[in-house]
Amino acid sequence: MEDVLITGLGIVSPIGIGREAVRSAIESRTSGITTIDDYAKAGWLAPYGGRVTDFEPKEYVKPRKSMKVMAHEIQMAFAAAEMAVSDAGLEEGSIDPERSGVVLGAGSMYCDLEELVDAYRSCSTEQGFDFNKWGDAAKRELFPLWMLKYLPNMPACHIGIRHDARGPTNTISHGEISSLLALAEAMQVIRRGQADVMFVGGTSTRLSITDLVWHGGARMAHGDLSPAEACRPFDAKRQGMVMGEGAAVMVLESRTHAERRGQQPLARVLSVATRSCQTAKRFDPPVPAIENALSVALERAEIAPSELAHINAHGLGTLEDDPAEAQAIAKVLDGADVPVTSPKSYFGNLGAGCGAMELVVSLLAANEGAVPPTLNHEQTDPACPVRVAAETEATTRKAFAALNHTNTGQAVAAILACD
Missing domain, CATH: 3.40.47.10 (Thiolase/Chalcone synthase)
Structure with a gap:
């Protein structure tokens, strides 16, 4: 392949x-x-x-x-x-x-919102907003290719x-x-x-x-x-x-x-795994999906957990999400000493673009033989059983994992290697 x-x-x-x-x-x-x-x-x-x-x-x-x-x-x-x-x-x-x-x-x-002001004003009357006017107002006031x-x-x-x-x-x-x-x-x-x-x-x-x-x-x-x-x-x-x-x-x-064409690579994409699960409550972290996605990605990549340089976690920073994700990661690591990092600490949660941005952070660090640190990490929550990389760490391991999940039951894990 x-x-x-x-x-x-x-x-x-x-x-x-x-x-x-x-x-x-x-x-x-x-x-x-x-x-x-x-x-x-x-x-x-x-x-x-x-x-x-x-x-x-x-x-x-x-x-x-x-x-x-x-x-x-x-x-x-x-x-x-x-x-x-x-x-x-x-x-x-x-x-x-x-x-x-x-x-x-x-x-x-x-x-x-400024783009909609004129259209909304055209629909405003003394009685309130007139929805019947919206079609004509929108066509008249908005940029045609809006x-x-x-x-x-x-x-x-x-x-x-x-x-x-x-x-x-x-x-x-x-x-x-x-x-x-x-x-x-x-x-x-x-x-x-x-x-x-x-x-x-x-x-x-x-x-x-x-x-x-x-x-x-x-x-x-x-x-x-x-x-x-x-x-x-x-x-x-x-x-x-x-x-x-x-x-x-x-x-x-x-x-x-x-x-x-003689181009040197930054990394190999070894595997990506996606999993989903039903959660007990709406918006609960999808713990089984996180566990299964990471386990399957490692299996497909033929990488043992102990061979990972680091795990780039979803690391949302919420009271509810972090312990659940950390416990899922810890279960898959099964005692392996692998640092966990979260680039969201630098720029927050981007939504759809967060996985790519966070992956770039890991790629840049991994190509220098380093683990990117997590900002603002002073004391790990006891409910989060992972070793968080609070400082830059040197590493000789070449592979790393990237994780993201949603609050509606889905998780994705990717394994890459900078060798």
Whole structure:
């Protein structure tokens, strides 16, 4: 079976734009979680998050007129893909269009409320909102291509058009497991011989006020907290999760294709496993699914738990989720000394893009023979029976695991090796 390699990566994140900026931030333990002034002024209960700053999409988007139909999430994904192509050393026109494709994780995209103001005003009367006027008002007041800005499949579409990728293309919208599901699909496309090159990753933001209000601040850290210290996965003082945004895209290639052009890989994708389960209560962590996904991924990769350099955990930082995930991991490790880390401590929970962003953090560290540290970890909660990497650790082990799960019963585990 053909080896599947990662040969390039690009990232747009709250801790930096591009691999070197992100690597430096992890090395210096710099948090990307800051106060969001507008939310603080509005009195929102959790006025902080991992927001992308110093990002200029015009530097990456080609042609620039495409930006008119690109939401923030699309711009971030497009930029990450441009960086990934450069990082992989792919020259324009060097890929067979019929043998390349795109699979991205993406979620719901919410527009700025200002875009809807005129349409809403046109429907407002002294008696309240007149729904009968909405159809005409929306057509008259909204940008004609408004919907194209916010469809979850558009990041993959724009990347495919830009790089003339005419092969298998898909978008997966399944919450926090979207990116690793995208990795699984892209890996199988190459292994089946349907493509030589695949662009894979995820993009999302959980910082839209519409999204935040809709979720009602459930399980979020809030109160008088230092933003940079608010996200504390597996720590005894954790209060809840913090939201963030970003995008990461990787270039996957068959070994044959990469070797033909002399490109050194960043990692091999050994396996991906997905599992689901029924939980006792709605929104409970899917403990059996986490256990089974990690166990099956290890079995498929022919890797023993003790051979892992680290486990990149979902590490949400909530009171309910962390102990359940830690106990599931501990059961699979069965006493093996494997450090656990959570990159969410740097930039928060991105939603659909979190798996790709977190995977990039592990890739950057693993290629330097290191385990990326978890920020803000001072004392492990006794209910979390794992050894959390609170500091950078050197390692000679080559393989690592990445985990993500949802609060509706699904989990994904991926095993990669940087050898």
